Amino acid sequence: MRTAALTLLAALDGQQRALAAQPFEDHAARRWLEYRPRHRPGASIAQMSEAPRKAAHRLLSTGLSDHAYAQAMSIIALEEVLDRREHWRRGRHSNDYWVSVFGDPAGDAIGDAPWSWRFEGHHLSVTMTVAGGQVSPAPVFFGANPACVSYAGRPVSRPLAPEEDLAQVLLDAMAPAERALAVVAGQAPGDIRTGTSPRARQDIQPLGVAAGQLGSGPRAVLGELVTAYLDRLPAELAASEADRLAGAELHFAWEGPLVPGARHYYRVQGDDLLIEYDTTDDGNHAHTVLRRPRSDFGDDVLAEHYHQVRHNAAGTAQ
8 A cells, every 4th residue: 555655646746746645634634535426635536647547546456355446446437327327417427536645655664654545536435544554444435326237137237236135135034033123214314324424423223133133044144244345355454354343243224125126225333343335316326335433544543553652752662
């Protein structure tokens, strides 16, 4: 990540570098999540020549697994599909994405200062925070509109298929009593509950069904669903997150009808974990997010870093 971020900054011209390179202490800009088609801070991919544009995509790829990077590229490409569906009225385009680097990536090489980066645009927002050689990987937002493009009843494009299908498999695997605990509302909300808030809510109520209340079959599928979201991250980060969650109680909640194609929402909550999935509009427009309510935007690694800095400054450790 450090190498990719430094390569990007070096490839930008002066004006673009001024837009991309931001102070780490600007918490309002750094703690930012905006997946709607809005103006956003950073350097625009559309204004970049080929070298910095490729460098920006390479930086994004360092925070995602191979298949999640393919999902991200499909999400970006859907901007052109959506623009066509809207009869070209809004001027959507696949270069309407922005990149920011907060702090100095070179400083972390000597343990000197934390830094972070964000790649963001409509239906895609990925933030990674680095401190003391550790990466805090959240929030990671993926959306899709249209969520499914079909031909003759067969899908041509479904970038969020695993997130959708595994939840359906989970519901189908539940016994009626388990499903009754899981379904907490008959209507889906208009969007994911946390929206664009810089701080995610913890323990959204009702919690739904606990993993310990499920039989072995649906409990295993719930584990697969969580793994699907963690596996958006590169293997080392995904494994670290899985280890952190080992043994933690998970809860699954569903809102909306169980009829295929109807608008619906689900969430998974655990120890410093929040997963949300929502379909909106006509049900063919999906929002999904992987968040850590206590540790979004690097709060976990930053707390450890600043504790260590104070510890060293006090002269009790060198």
